[in-house]
Amino acid sequence: MKILMIEDDLAIGRALLAVFQDEGHAVIWLRMAEGALARLQTEQFDAVLLDLGLPDGDGNVLLKQMRAQGLSLPVLIMTARDSLEDRLNGFNTGADDYLIKPFEIPELLVRLRAIVRRAHGNAEGGWSFGELVLDERRMLVTRAGAPVALSRTEFALLLALVKESGRVLTRAELEQGVLPHSEGQTLDVHISNLRKKIGERLIRTVRGVGYMAQRPHD
């Protein structure tokens, strides 16, 4: 993975550089917002790790410029600003994820992988999840290589859950995002049908809250 890290603090930058090198990622480290846009336009990166409080301006401004120029690669903001307003502002500007300093290194790596996977999955249209492989474009699912016949709604549900695996999607999120025209019990019915086809244990229920796709080994 090739990462552009924009972070002005020397201690944090050095430590992160070491971590990424250990993980086998290629990192370009900039300590200012200046030059970042030019770099992004000439080189191919998988993700941007962006600090907000930069000596020559706000990271949010850089992010806005990036999005305005059509650079759609995933951006993970890491900042000490932890108020709700700051976080919402970050997402509204076009960040893919928001990590608050101080953070655990494993969490940073997991989230970084997740946003890159999301972006790549979208680009290739394919998602793999345990034994399942989902082809987003052709709406096909295979389980251990064998095709599984899913209805359109079931496929949409599964895709939504798999894209956000490890996160609980609330009933409201699923109903509004996937089943905009169904009501009440039908979500549970669809999930129940889905489970019969792909196995009981891949989708976990949080009763009264929602559902989560869980890898068998998680």
Added chain:
Amino acid sequence: MIKSANPLSLFRRLMLGFSGVIALVALAGFTYVAIEAKITQGARTASENAAHAREVLLHLAEIGADPARIQRSAARLEAVRLEMFRELDYHSRVRLRVWQHGALLYNSLPSLPDVLPAAGSPAARKANPWAIAEERDDASGLVVERSHEVDDEWMLSFSGVSFLLSSTIFSLPLLLLPAWLIVGIGLRPLRSIAEQIEARSVSDLTALPDSPYRELSPLVDAINRLMSRLSQRIEREHEFLTDAAHELKTPLAAIQINAHLLLSRSVADHPQRSAEAGQGLREGVARATHMVHQLLAYERARAEPSAEPLPQTDLSGFVRSRLASAAPLAMQRGIEIEFQSDVDCNMAMHVESMAALLDNLISNAIKYSPENGRICVRLDADASVDTGADASASANANAGTGRCRLTITDQGPGIAPALQQKVFERFYRVPGQEQSGSGLGLAIAERASERNHGAIMLRAAENGAGLKVIVEFATP
């Protein structure tokens, strides 16, 4: 007297008020005198005029039937009168007319119209009224008519007004100078309070001495109450800062010790010890991090309510989203979370503090739940309240019409009834437990529920072990 830069001044206000009263009294006096004089003038002119008319008639009746002499005599009498008026500087006009056997013999002012406006007639409103007297002598056939213009214009002329107001104008300095002194002396206690406050150092928040003046003591009392609130608040903040710094020392000490261990020579040869020290370092950092987050959350939950109205938010959906983000953590420990909600509680919600409230209660429940335990979260909207003897709940009992009640029940060790108030104190931690924590979770929850017009209370779970946290929100 008081700072001249001030746009408003009590002193000026009092002085202006006083001058206003003087002016008003002078004006009323002047009006009274003017009206009084006008009435007297009219009456006096009328009676003088009648007497003069009779006098003229008596003169002329002596002459008998000699029109030429009568004319001369009347003209001479008029000349005498004119002379007197000129000497006295009177400007009133007088018309004398004499008839004998119906024929007009004499008219002193032929230019005037035949009928003059009599006093009290409608025509007199536009012009000066005239006092008119008519005397007749049947023996000589003489009729004498004398008309005297009633002149009250003088009253309104410059000399009249200045005559009448001169006493007031001359007495003005004599009135205003003492007033200036009295008002200045009267306002002195106010200035002395201002000077006392001015002279204080920033840290001096002790009460001002009571004012002996009835008018000033409410001001002094109000200032003292403000001072006392301020000093309490500063005291609290000071305590909080000290406590917070102190609480951070413990994880920092753990970090320091483990960092020392990691760098020491003895550990280098023992990978097991090195791993332990590294783990200890991590845990210390995690504790310090958690503490910093909680301190910030505590501060934010307390922040004073803003002026803008809070958005109406569906509590049920909000609880669901907070549970969704906490659920993976619970699942890792095999803890099952269940949410039961029959209602959408729409309420004016301060989203950030509500999130802090829910996150703290949920993470407490997860933290203290046994492996494979169960956490039940319920939301109902009802009016029946089993507050028991809880004062914090009854404080909000009248706050609104409906209420939403959130209940979070876990299967953890619970909190002994004796400690159920104590745990809301910041940095207090129930003794003898292994879970690490900031000691701020419930303090944050209490503040955050207050900010959302809620009251929080702790109960034992119905079926044996476990804690039941109830938050009641008034939803006006």
